[in-house]
Amino acid sequence: MSVTRVGAIDCGTNSIRLLVADLDPETGEITDLDRRMVINRLGQGVDRTGRLAPEALERTFAACREYAAVLAEHGVGPDRLRFVATSASRDAENSAEYVAGVKEILGVEPTVVSGDEEARLSFTGATKELTGGQFPGPYLVFDLGGGSTEFVLGTTGVEAARSVDIGCVRLTERHFGGGGGVPTAEQIALARADVDAALDRAAEAVPLTAAATLVGLAGTVTTVAGIALGLPEYDSARIHHARLTVRQVRETAHRLLEMEHAERAAIPVMHPGRVDVIGAGALVLLEIMERTGAAELVVSEHDILDGVAWSLVS
Template identity: 70%
Template structure:
């Protein structure tokens, strides 16, 4: 950043400030005391909050960053490992450690001047580690440069987030005489939309609705913003993206979502919130699957998502997950003579795999607990590290686990009756990219590609014999799939062998598209 935002005086919040806060975070302020810093665009970007919320709940984060653009950019820094690097430097640089401890003392002093909160350290990990860059940046903006050294460093790494103008708009009542209420720039009470979060109506073609769908699984979180027309069955994709967050890290062993996995997920949510806001997604649905379904501390996950996106994640059942996947994968296949029905749709996720059979509509579905992350952690990890490559005994144990899961699925779903096998999610699409020797991941070439069973077998054996470095060198391989792709490919191969499918049709349209259709 060439020019960091200048310090601004602490001010009492106006009605416009309160409304801006509601638009930025998608909820009314809680314990709001003052505007601690203003973005160069004029809107609040840091607020000062009371040490206790109105209901008495302790809230030690005195300075709370509200600007979604700044939050998204900070989330990118966190995902890039900046917090880990800063924490390591605290252990090796006494001068930095002393300055960071002084920042902690400054934070506590400012909070104590409002109300002493016994037993609660300052937020952000101070004074010994870096737990949340958002807190450190908020402190630096509120206190001014020279107080929090790591907050100052983080600000220097950020882009000038205010250059696009205000992230929120003043609210206006819509003109009743306006014959085109969907035109860009028209605004309305954000409480009227599902997320309570986005302040303008985009330009959308007649008959279409702009929606945002978020699918948070065990290994990745994905976003789709699209215009959908329920009458014609059209879906016009505006933005589709995926982030590897490993939310299910260790869940199979501990039963809990790890703090670092939650923070990775929240960082991605901040990025997605910015995308949705920029595109004007009027309705948002956030679906959470296997990892959050299994975790004891799923309430912590729910609270974090609500704070960032303003919409509560729906922790759906495996059956619901299968329904969404089937709709997303098959809606555009209707009328295709080269794809005989009934379809068997398999969605190989990180923690579970969904099986659903149908001919236009779902006739049977089942979710079983085998996925690329769960199988890797259960069978291929030794002394905390993924085997490189796995042993024959490990592969055999994993294969036995997958076969047992297929036995369970077959109790409910007639796997062998389907005439077209449709494969979804990252393990399948990555196998397709490898099968085509793509120089990079290319969703257009992957979507509706077909892979023979023999080719899937060749790729699976190659991946299970490869080292981490060899898998990472595959041009189309996402870094987050390097350690789990062998298990995912083995799940796909076992399914094809069990069903007798000679080929799998790969679909890039999946549960995300099904969620989008459910919103419309």
């Protein structure tokens, strides 16, 4: 089979991302042609109202128009494009408006995947290149999103998976008053309890302590990695497959939770759209590491977006 050019879009609670890539199914090689992200905060207020906000929809549609131009530039039509929608659109009452807008702009309907399918796509994207003795299996892959976190355990394939409704946006809105200031000790304690309850639900389906390698995905994880590594700017090449100790994650999470908004915004690797939610996200990350008992975390820049791309040729 020859190399196939595809487009993949992952629209989550906090961000919408595009990957245009050439895939070689025989070698398992993926060659990026364009990979980009827009913070659209589609999940704004969904936990409280049950609806997608008009301004959140417009931000999302604006990103779709940008992505349509990129796809056209690379010659990727609707027949080689997959758009996956995750947590926020699963929860919203007015999801039909969202689906119609995406289809009008891009020519494809969003595939609203289940939490378990989201986990499987993340696993494929994260582990396809993790072979050999450097990263031994089995792997516990977690995708820490804005509205949900997916856990999947496996070696060459998925053995167990579970999605739970805990993420950086949802936790910020529930407990941190929107994320502008420094959370109180009481707010942090309530947030920890919320995360612990979610991890209890995940552990009902996925053995959280059974993996040889813990792999973390998505923007919270890569941002925490960039901060822990002291990078002067975001550098995906240095972040991809970086190893973080639980001590590094703990110290970084505590620092972020003690920072004022302006201090977080001044961090060199921080995307402006993550400033409000990074404290809550780092707290979730720390709780996951402590629950799994992992001494270190492998950070992956390849995630559900890569899994969506591979699903087009599988």
